[in-house]
Amino acid sequence: MINIKEEIAKAIAASVNLDEKELVNYIEIPPNSDLGDFAFPCFKLAKELKKAPPIIANEIKENITIDTKILEKIEIQGGYLNFYINKQTLAKEVLTEVDNKKEKYGSVNVGKGKNLVIEYSSPNIAKPFHIGHLRSTVIGGALYKINSFLGYNTIGINYLGDWGLQFGKVMAGLELWKSEYNLEENTIDAILKIYIRFNKEEKENPEMTDLARKAFKKLEDGDEEAKKTWEWLRSLSLENYEKTYNLLNAKFDSYNGEAYYNDKMDPIVEELKQKKLLVESQGAQVVDLEEFGMPPCIVITSAGTTIYATRDITALLDRIKTYNFEKMIYVVGSEQKLHFSQIFKVVELMGYGDYVKRCKHVPFGLVVDKDGEKIGSRKGNSVSLEDILNEAIEKVKNIINEKNPDLEDKDEVARKVGVGAIIFNDLSNSRIKDEIFDWDMLLNFQGETGPYIQYIYVRTKSVLSKAGYVPNIKDVDFSKITEKEAMNIIKLLYSFSDVVIQSAEKNEPSIVSRYLIDLAQSFSNYYNEYHIITDEKTLQDARLYLTYAVGTVLKTGAELLGMEMPERM
Numbered sequence: 001m002i003n004i005k006e007e008i009a010k011a012i013a014a015s016v017n018l019d020e021k022e023l024v025n026y027i028e029i030p031p032n033s034d035l036g037d038f039a040f041p042c043f044k045l046a047k048e049l050k051k052a053p054p055i056i057a058n059e060i061k062e063n064i065t066i067d068t069k070i071l072e073k074i075e076i077q078g079g080y081l082n083f084y085i086n087k088q089t090l091a092k093e094v095l096t097e098v099d100n101k102k103e104k105y106g107s108v109n110v111g112k113g114k115n116l117v118i119e120y121s122s123p124n125i126a127k128p129f130h131i132g133h134l135r136s137t138v139i140g141g142a143l144y145k146i147n148s149f150l151g152y153n154t155i156g157i158n159y160l161g162d163w164g165l166q167f168g169k170v171m172a173g174l175e176l177w178k179s180e181y182n183l184e185e186n187t188i189d190a191i192l193k194i195y196i197r198f199n200k201e202e203k204e205n206p207e208m209t210d211l212a213r214k215a216f217k218k219l220e221d222g223d224e225e226a227k228k229t230w231e232w233l234r235s236l237s238l239e240n241y242e243k244t245y246n247l248l249n250a251k252f253d254s255y256n257g258e259a260y261y262n263d264k265m266d267p268i269v270e271e272l273k274q275k276k277l278l279v280e281s282q283g284a285q286v287v288d289l290e291e292f293g294m295p296p297c298i299v300i301t302s303a304g305t306t307i308y309a310t311r312d313i314t315a316l317l318d319r320i321k322t323y324n325f326e327k328m329i330y331v332v333g334s335e336q337k338l339h340f341s342q343i344f345k346v347v348e349l350m351g352y353g354d355y356v357k358r359c360k361h362v363p364f365g366l367v368v369d370k371d372g373e374k375i376g377s378r379k380g381n382s383v384s385l386e387d388i389l390n391e392a393i394e395k396v397k398n399i400i401n402e403k404n405p406d407l408e409d410k411d412e413v414a415r416k417v418g419v420g421a422i423i424f425n426d427l428s429n430s431r432i433k434d435e436i437f438d439w440d441m442l443l444n445f446q447g448e449t450g451p452y453i454q455y456i457y458v459r460t461k462s463v464l465s466k467a468g469y470v471p472n473i474k475d476v477d478f479s480k481i482t483e484k485e486a487m488n489i490i491k492l493l494y495s496f497s498d499v500v501i502q503s504a505e506k507n508e509p510s511i512v513s514r515y516l517i518d519l520a521q522s523f524s525n526y527y528n529e530y531h532i533i534t535d536e537k538t539l540q541d542a543r544l545y546l547t548y549a550v551g552t553v554l555k556t557g558a559e560l561l562g563m564e565m566p567e568r569m
């Protein structure tokens, strides 16, 4: 497809004798298409050319040679040059590309041959799957798919919290209360209850902590029995998570968690020592980070044990060797910002700054209800993710039973719409903002929601099947696509690949979500304004192809977010 921004930049560059690469970044898309399809703000050049913007605009306009097949006309407005695209050319370019690439439309191979590590989800085993882990799973899952779409060799790592005192708690709890719970039938549930009960009793009876410590120490010392229990707990939890991951379409290439690094930390601690980075502080071994405005990073505690940060430093160094990554992102809540700044700094001080530059903590906000209260915090225990997803599916099923009881594959549709609603709600605003979790809002079929995107997609499908015709690009007369509403769609389709690239660069899936809303709304406007099925065959063919293209891109985009599209609803 032609790159219109580049064409414009090239033409301007030739007329003012400047570098086109710099100019391309200045080109904007006007908020209102009456002001052109692209605009060039001449004040960006005022300093360099030592002239007033309107004068520059005039000079460029006079000198510029444009290919009228690409640009219809240029107008001056204040200090701006407004460019109007040749509609027919653009429609032809876009729709031909859709025809060529189908569901791959929008993909580009910018990541070819590059390894990109995405660490996400990373729940703590034996503890409840916290709603914060839903965000990490959904955001990380989307970034995984978006980057793969751009040709990166993407590696998804679930850095399980599979080591730590929580195992001691569960093990000690099992010893105490095993007989009171139905471990045979609802194992995971029983384990969680035991964990929660242990924490509660611990508050009243601090001796419980000693029990937990002792149990964990056994595990650390390699006690066979304890190891077996640990393995059992780990595989049980994984099996349970897998259900949720499948529903959310989250994929992992590695489940190497904290425990994996247990026997790999010694050489790293040794290296830190050799590089003279460790100092003693109150009995602990720390890396002093005061000169960087951070508290010390504890590597060995005063009790002589390694800690969360020790494992993270080891994991980072291990991943450099294993994956030789171009980029590594950690999708973890913003409350761990300091932790990541510390470990990045330590690894940089160890001499691996080149790799640290490629690492990024990708934080996100909390999940709150519509009154702004943190979800799950009130009762002190967490909301189960599986329950939330099942509730969403159930609610959609009720809506279907009420509105469209004869729908085929009701269960399948309810799953896709229910889960899609949860995913889209998580991704619809910039990730750093708190996510508002409100059932009425996220299931609103008319709102800016997952179900709305799916509904518009299904509508494109039903128009096509009503016409009983498979769209064929050879039948399309591009000059039939002229209306403002149709051009809005064409322009959106044209920008899809840019949108995906931007969303990858900023690690921001919401850029894709907002785009899907725009595309769905612009199709809805078009559909309400014009009849797609008409008596005029050539007009109908062009409109049907446009409809088909919208459906294709809606589906591709939604799948990049981890949603699935129903074919009817």
Ligand code: ARG
Pocket (backbone or CB within 6 Å): 119, 122, 123, 124, 159, 160, 161, 312, 330, 332
């Ligand atoms: N398991 C941790 C938690 O739930 C998240 C792990 C984040 N990743 C990391 N490399 N530290 O809080």
